[in-house]
Amino acid sequence: MKINGTPTRTIWLAADGWAVEIIDQTRLPHELVNVRLESLADAAHAIKAMLVRGAPLIGATAAYGMALAARANSSDLALTVAYNILHTTRPTAINLKWALDQMIAALGKVPEEHRMAAAYARAAEICDEDVAINSAIGDNGAALIRAAWESARARGADRVNVLTHCNAGWLATVDWGTAIAPIYKAHDAGIPVHVWVDETRPRNQGASLTARELNWHGVPHTVIADNSGGHLMQHGMVDLCIVGTDRVTRNGDVCNKIGTYLKALAAKDNAVPFHVALPSPTIDWSVADGITEIPIEERDAAEQTHMTGKAADGSIVSVQVTPDGSPAGNWGFDVTPARLVSGLITERGVCAASPEGLLGLFPERNG
Numbered sequence: 001m002k003i004n005g006t007p008t009r010t011i012w013l014a015a016d017g018w019a020v021e022i023i024d025q026t027r028l029p030h031e032l033v034n035v036r037l038e039s040l041a042d043a044a045h046a047i048k049a050m051l052v053r054g055a056p057l058i059g060a061t062a063a064y065g066m067a068l069a070a071r072a073n074s075s076d077l078a079l080t081v082a083y084n085i086l087h088t089t090r091p092t093a094i095n096l097k098w099a100l101d102q103m104i105a106a107l108g109k110v111p112e113e114h115r116m117a118a119a120y121a122r123a124a125e126i127c128d129e130d131v132a133i134n135s136a137i138g139d140n141g142a143a144l145i146r147a148a149w150e151s152a153r154a155r156g157a158d159r160v161n162v163l164t165h166c167n168a169g170w171l172a173t174v175d176w177g178t179a180i181a182p183i184y185k186a187h188d189a190g191i192p193v194h195v196w197v198d199e200t201r202p203r204n205q206g207a208s209l210t211a212r213e214l215n216w217h218g219v220p221h222t223v224i225a226d227n228s229g230g231h232l233m234q235h236g237m238v239d240l241c242i243v244g245t246d247r248v249t250r251n252g253d254v255c256n257k258i259g260t261y262l263k264a265l266a267a268k269d270n271a272v273p274f275h276v277a278l279p280s281p282t283i284d285w286s287v288a289d290g291i292t293e294i295p296i297e298e299r300d301a302a303e304q305t306h307m308t309g310k311a312a313d314g315s316i317v318s319v320q321v322t323p324d325g326s327p328a329g330n331w332g333f334d335v336t337p338a339r340l341v342s343g344l345i346t347e348r349g350v351c352a353a354s355p356e357g358l359l360g361l362f363p364e365r366n367g
């Protein structure tokens, strides 16, 4: 997507051809700062500290982390150590393991002296594949927005309202995004789409990242408190919800940013379609039940007790919002059972959130 007219991805190879550059997402929305990754440790830190985040971008960064590791030492032992270091950075997004497994599969095939080149080549391919997948998700999801717009227009509405949670836009991927890709495609096709952006406490990925990118692209949107969605749905102000995901089980359960489940419950109660956009590397075919089998990341309580923002003088400050001494809990994700999901938007089309639905689109996984 473009920032001030310049086509931009979230991760790219530096001009020297070996270091990797990323946008430091902890500095958004107020500052646009690029960071250079020169080592396995830099890549692991970028993922863990959430300079990069969003399941597909975590995977892409891990892939380049393996390339940086291979540049330093491409022995079997060094690559196994690198795999383990990167794998433990964030536990929930399955794209991380998917990308690391892809890298090991690619490197295992070549002699040690060619592994570095093979690693950079496969990491670049993973990035390009992500962009193509997300563009296709955008096309498939835009058809749903168009249908919702046509029925809203028939009722006399002048826009179609989509609610989203967290950030599953281009900043969460290499480009396009997953949940937001259909919104970009619909907007660019002239459909009057308006987005309700859940702020997404505690880290505010909606308020700081989704709003930032919709603002860059000129998509009408309104940032709302996380607790507003149910009220808006009761009053007919949401035509459909589209969210992203960090892991979908083979049964169609959806793990995504904490608070997604509550939006799905409200959507069900109000007969608002609740769609989930996902690239195929986000499907964990080894897992059936999302609630009991997906590890849920627990992060530092300081993310809950404190908030960061821009002060009146333009400086970026962090403030404590809880009383001294009050403990806080910080679960990063929750699981929305398949029964609450209206449809899964993938690069191959839209399917039911069920084993049959997923296998219908991915028959090679049968048996």
Ligand code: MRU
Pocket: 053, 054, 055, 056, 093, 165, 166, 167, 168, 169, 172, 173, 177, 178, 179, 205, 243, 244, 245, 246, 256, 257, 332
């Ligand atoms: O903790 P984050 O910011 O990495 O969480 C991101 C999300 O929950 C996204 O919805 C998900 O990764 C899908 S990104 C296309």
